[in-house]
Amino acid sequence: MIMGIRDVFRTDLVLLHPPSVYDFRREVIMHGPIADAVPSTNEFEMYPVGLTSIAAYLSSNQYNVRIVNLAYLMLADSEFDADGCIARLHPRVFGIDLHWLPHAQGAIAIAELVKHHHPEIPVVMGGMSASYYHEELAGYPFVDFVLRGDSTEEPCRQLLAALRHDRPLTEVENLTWKGPDGHVRVNPLSFVPADLDYVDIPAYDFAAKTVFKYGSMAPMVPYREWPSYPTTMLLNSRGCPLECAVCGGSASAYARVMGRPQPAFRSPERLLADIRSIRDFSSAPIFMVHDPRVGGDERARRFFELLAREKARNEIVFELFYPAGDDFFAMVSAATKAFSLEITIESQDEALRARNGKFSYPNAALESTIASALRHGCRKLDLFFMVGIPGQRPEDAMAAVGYCDQLAARFGNDRRLQFYVAPLAPFLDPGSRAFEDPGFGYRKRFTTLEAHRQALLQPSWKDLLSYETDAMSAEEIVATTYRVANALNELKRARNLVDEETYRVLAGNLRRGEAMVALLDTTAGDSAEQRAALLSAARLRVDEISEASLCGTDELKWADVGHLIMRPRLAARLGLALWAEVRHSVHRLLGSYDTDVFSGQRLGAVGNLLADSPHPGSGSADDRYRTGRVVQQGQADRPERHLRDPAPAAGAHH
Ligand code: B12
Numbered sequence: 001m002i003m004g005i006r007d008v009f010r011t012d013l014v015l016l017h018p019p020s021v022y023d024f025r026r027e028v029i030m031h032g033p034i035a036d037a038v039p040s041t042n043e044f045e046m047y048p049v050g051l052t053s054i055a056a057y058l059s060s061n062q063y064n065v066r067i068v069n070l071a072y073l074m075l076a077d078s079e080f081d082a083d084g085c086i087a088r089l090h091p092r093v094f095g096i097d098l099h100w101l102p103h104a105q106g107a108i109a110i111a112e113l114v115k116h117h118h119p120e121i122p123v124v125m126g127g128m129s130a131s132y133y134h135e136e137l138a139g140y141p142f143v144d145f146v147l148r149g150d151s152t153e154e155p156c157r158q159l160l161a162a163l164r165h166d167r168p169l170t171e172v173e174n175l176t177w178k179g180p181d182g183h184v185r186v187n188p189l190s191f192v193p194a195d196l197d198y199v200d201i202p203a204y205d206f207a208a209k210t211v212f213k214y215g216s217m218a219p220m221v222p223y224r225e226w227p228s229y230p231t232t233m234l235l236n237s238r239g240c241p242l243e244c245a246v247c248g249g250s251a252s253a254y255a256r257v258m259g260r261p262q263p264a265f266r267s268p269e270r271l272l273a274d275i276r277s278i279r280d281f282s283s284a285p286i287f288m289v290h291d292p293r294v295g296g297d298e299r300a301r302r303f304f305e306l307l308a309r310e311k312a313r314n315e316i317v318f319e320l321f322y323p324a325g326d327d328f329f330a331m332v333s334a335a336t337k338a339f340s341l342e343i344t345i346e347s348q349d350e351a352l353r354a355r356n357g358k359f360s361y362p363n364a365a366l367e368s369t370i371a372s373a374l375r376h377g378c379r380k381l382d383l384f385f386m387v388g389i390p391g392q393r394p395e396d397a398m399a400a401v402g403y404c405d406q407l408a409a410r411f412g413n414d415r416r417l418q419f420y421v422a423p424l425a426p427f428l429d430p431g432s433r434a435f436e437d438p439g440f441g442y443r444k445r446f447t448t449l450e451a452h453r454q455a456l457l458q459p460s461w462k463d464l465l466s467y468e469t470d471a472m473s474a475e476e477i478v479a480t481t482y483r484v485a486n487a488l489n490e491l492k493r494a495r496n497l498v499d500e501e502t503y504r505v506l507a508g509n510l511r512r513g514e515a516m517v518a519l520l521d522t523t524a525g526d527s528a529e530q531r532a533a534l535l536s537a538a539r540l541r542v543d544e545i546s547e548a549s550l551c552g553t554d555e556l557k558w559a560d561v562g563h564l565i566m567r568p569r570l571a572a573r574l575g576l577a578l579w580a581e582v583r584h585s586v587h588r589l590l591g592s593y594d595t596d597v598f599s600g601q602r603l604g605a606v607g608n609l610l611a612d613s614p615h616p617g618s619g620s621a622d623d624r625y626r627t628g629r630v631v632q633q634g635q636a637d638r639p640e641r642h643l644r645d646p647a648p649a650a651g652a653h654h
Pocket residue numbers: 015034035036037038039040041043044045046047048049050051053054095096097098099100101102124125126127128129147149150151152153156233237238239240246247248249250289290425426429430
């Protein structure tokens with residue numbers, strides 16, 4: 001079938017990444033120290049890396065896909081008209097990610113805007129939180145489809161093909177959808193690939209091609225600082241073999257929500273190919289997600305062997321989930337030009353660590369790991385603590401500072417060893433054992449998606465916290481976070497681990513942050529007008545505090561060097577891409593789509609795993625993930641309220 005020229009160039013799918021709160025440029029919200037440990041701002045402008053793999057996979061199946069990072073565009077230009085931008089786009093389908101729950105407000109508001117401008121264009125949502133809340137999400141009048149699971153490239157293709165040929169939607173794997181009768185239907189969660197080699201992830205080549213195709217990098221920039229500090233990542237796996245209680249990406253959470261009984265690993269060969277693509281355009285550090293040993297020692301050895309041959313110039317940053325010794329660090333140091341480490345222990349208290357499940361090894365093993373890493377030339381070792389883990393009292397959280405003091409003394413105030421603290425905020429991960437199993441001592445203040453969405457509009461991060469624990473109230477979590485951060489800042493200065501300027505700015509921000517929380521507390525009983533006046537007067541201060549709330553703005557950067565480059569190999573690949581683009585257009589002209597469909601191994605139809613899987617602490621079997629079902633109207637949450645209505649007070653979310 002020959003298509004018209006318009007169809008050849010028409011965009012099939014636009015993937016929009018929302019800010020955390022849509023109207024963040026108007027609302028005054030003190031989201032607090034929720035994004036200090038990640039490259040994004042509090043608007044969480046970084047989009048899920050999987051948007052690039054969806055786009056690349058669909059593109060190799062001859063679909064036209066664009067990624068538009070609305071959050072970044074809104075942050076980068078205060079005049080950017082997001083509403084107008086959406087109105088001007090006319091794809092066949094809009095996709096919006098709801099991967100991280102802190103995007104609940106922004107994602108749903110963007111879906112509403114899309115439907116407002118384009119009532120006839122279907123809206124599909126996906127990501128971890130969308131998968132967890134799929135039925136509730138599909139209940140919103142402006143969401144047509146939710147694609148569940150951690151791997152939706154192929155289901156996305158099936159959806160686009162079904163819509164194009166008017167085929168029954170019951171055939172689309174992992175799809176939750178609304179039929180014409182308004183009932184929500186849940187197709188089996190059957191697309192669960194066994195490994196992570198079938199796609200480009202992150203699809204850097206696709207991103208580079210798109211920049212040249214559309215003549216602008218701005219819509220795909222991953223986070224605000226990226227143009228000047230272009231860090232990149234390697235995705236070791238989808239899924240994690242570990243069971244940290246507060247993590248929505250733990251083994252049991254993946255089994256429960258994603259239907260994944262074991263992680264899908266990317267082969268060392270593919271990881272090396274990813275490094276080769278990266279070094280052609282960026283000299284900044286590369287962050288490897290998950291400990292390189294998660295897929296077994298043999299796989300790790302093979303990876304480092306290949307890496308050593310490659311002689312990549314970029315610094316590589318690894319996470320460590322368990323202790324390591326001289327053999328391991330000798331291998332890492334021989335394979336890299338420079339390496340850094342991130343170790344998250346959450347607490348210095350071994351018993352609390354055992355309860356939470358993260359780094360559940362003795363402190364002696366941690367310390368010998370640090371010693372060995374520093375001996376082998378580790379450039380920077382970040383040690384992370386958390387406020388809000390199961391059973392932790394304020395004094396337990398404070399005791400972390402004493403432990404850091406001991407560590408600093410033991411390692412001779414070595415500036416390479418740095419300490420950070422963050423609260424478990426803003427939300428307790430749905431699907432985590434702590435969320436599902438009351439035995440961990442969490443009292444959930446919000447459970448539904450709608451309650452989380454409304455909470456995001458609260459002015460203070462104290463009201464945003466989705467939980468309290470049996471050992472700490474929300475007030476205590478907030479107060480303790482500031483106390484620990486303050487004491488850590490003092491310690492770092494006293495031991496000369498940070499410079500005077502970093503210390504001073506942070507000390508000021510911590511003081512102002514705490515005062516702001518107290519001030520916002522006092523407005524709870526005020527009229528809407530009084531509150532609005534006070535909040536708008538506080539705007540500048542809130543923005544300033546948010547820049548560096550618990551550690552200095554640059555403290556977590558791995559290297560002060562690193563920039564965008566264009567090596568000859570990239571230029572050559574882009575030349576080939578031009579030719580591929582011509583072939584792509586011919587395919588489309590001939591109506592020849594779906595030319596590179598997944599043929600790898602699946603783990604099978606395990607959509608209803610939870611009912612049969614007695615994962616430790618996974619809670620009782622739950623009907624939410626049963627498949628092949630029709631949910632009667634009213635059975636799924638169907639929020640009818642207009643979403644621009646003001647949110648009720650926090651108490652109403654419980
Ligand atoms: C890597 C990672 C990160 C990286 C992000 C890299 C990136 N750009 O994606 C970094 C370190 C920056 C990060 C930050 C955060 N993270 Co994180 N992160 C992870 C981790 C370790 C792995 C995620 C992963 O494997 N992704 C791969 C797969 C699952 O996703 P994907 O390929 O990107 O996308 C596929 C599907 O999700 C789906 N999909 C996604 N979007 C869309 C959209 C549409 C339309 C469709 C159809 C499908 C779809 O299809 C994609 C392709 O197949 C998990 C823990 C874990 N083991 O899972 C936590 C995890 C996802 N993170 C979490 C959180 C809370 C955060 C933060 C909010 C923490 C914070 N307060 O700072 C921030 C948010 C940052 C931001 N947006 O700016 C929670 C999420 C819980 C929840 N439900 O909200 C998790 C589960 C655990 C945790 N606590 O760390 N994170």
